Amino acid sequence: MSLQARWNSFVAMLSFLPQWAQAPAVFALIVACGFLLQAIAYRIAERRAQHWTPLTRDILRKTRPVGRFALFLFALALALPLVPLPESAQDSGHRILVAAFILLIGWIAAVVVNIWIERYKSRLRLDVEDNLAARKAVTQIRYLGRAAILLVLLLTAGAALMSFDTVRQFGISLFASAGVAGVAVGLAARPLLSNLIAGIQIALTQPIRIDDVVVINGEWGWVEEFTSTYVVIRLWDWRRQIVPLSFFFENAFTNWTRSSASIIGTVTLFLDYSAPVERVRAKAAEIVKATPLWDGKIFNVQVSDATEHTIQLRVLASAPNSAKTWNLRCEVREALLAYIQAELPGALPVGRNLTVSPALQRKSAA
Numbered sequence: 001m002s003l004q005a006r007w008n009s010f011v012a013m014l015s016f017l018p019q020w021a022q023a024p025a026v027f028a029l030i031v032a033c034g035f036l037l038q039a040i041a042y043r044i045a046e047r048r049a050q051h052w053t054p055l056t057r058d059i060l061r062k063t064r065p066v067g068r069f070a071l072f073l074f075a076l077a078l079a080l081p082l083v084p085l086p087e088s089a090q091d092s093g094h095r096i097l098v099a100a101f102i103l104l105i106g107w108i109a110a111v112v113v114n115i116w117i118e119r120y121k122s123r124l125r126l127d128v129e130d131n132l133a134a135r136k137a138v139t140q141i142r143y144l145g146r147a148a149i150l151l152v153l154l155l156t157a158g159a160a161l162m163s164f165d166t167v168r169q170f171g172i173s174l175f176a177s178a179g180v181a182g183v184a185v186g187l188a189a190r191p192l193l194s195n196l197i198a199g200i201q202i203a204l205t206q207p208i209r210i211d212d213v214v215v216i217n218g219e220w221g222w223v224e225e226f227t228s229t230y231v232v233i234r235l236w237d238w239r240r241q242i243v244p245l246s247f248f249f250e251n252a253f254t255n256w257t258r259s260s261a262s263i264i265g266t267v268t269l270f271l272d273y274s275a276p277v278e279r280v281r282a283k284a285a286e287i288v289k290a291t292p293l294w295d296g297k298i299f300n301v302q303v304s305d306a307t308e309h310t311i312q313l314r315v316l317a318s319a320p321n322s323a324k325t326w327n328l329r330c331e332v333r334e335a336l337l338a339y340i341q342a343e344l345p346g347a348l349p350v351g352r353n354l355t356v357s358p359a360l361q362r363k364s365a366a
Helices: 003-012 019-051 054-082 087-122 132-161 165-177 179-188 190-205 277-290 322-343 358-365
Strands: 213-216 219-226 230-235 240-244 263-271 299-306 311-319
Touching: 019 054, 054 087, 087 132, 132 190, 132 219, 219 240, 263 322, 277 299, 277 311, 277 322, 311 322
Parallel strands: none
Antiparallel strands: 213 219, 219 230, 230 240, 263 311, 299 311
16 A cells, blocks of 8 residues: 555544544644654663763754654644645645745754764864864854854745745845845944954954963953854953954954963062072072973073162063963962072162262262
């Protein structure tokens, strides 16, 4: 027996019902059976999901609503021909059903893009020391993925609306005769569009990435989150600074981790002119080499300035990332101060008030 014949026999079994009740009965029966089978299948899958990878469990979770919507449309498509409606109403119902199926295809495409993004991100390691390449890839995939989803939604909505003749004609007349209105809408949407374009530019040019250390408006912090229109900066004291995407192309800012996660830390000390610089340099080298925060790349001690009262001693030392650089600076500064206070108290700055003899004044004048 063919599938069509089996369907006709199934519909004939409902002949005891009034004609107006046959379509709702078919719809309810198909939906109930489908939802029951789906619930059983997902219950079995969830019991085995503990042995699956996080990505597989995420796929199972994201496809469940799409499956239910597809089942709902399938039941509606089978029940609609049984509804006793005029031909014009039947035609409108079919158009609505076609638009719904187009939306289903767009939803499936968006879910596929999301799953692909999660699968790609699952291969990247952000918890390692040198995660520059991974941060670049995560930033790009987030922006390009959102742009792809937005494009899918726009195409889906356009295709669904174009399935109706009235909407198609309205759209054509709108584009043909409402140029001024289109310009007004474009000007009103300029901030949104500029941020969207800036997001695509950031994904391609990479001026900032996830976990980059940046200084914006005098505040420094880490790039925590990207959205379609703004970036969330986690400041050092756990505050959050919300920055529009367009800001990064219209204003100057500092990125400490643009090309590498390693950062050079600076410790500045003000000492007396009598301070033994070589002893301080040797102690600084001992402190830096003993700490695990130093990455072994950069170390230097120099007298960077001399004023009328003190000399300025600058200690440079590098660390793998900004957090360790901050801790390295504090550790070196504290250890050097403790050493100078204990071993070289005469090296600390002192105020001098010298009385010049009249003979020395005449000699200086001569």
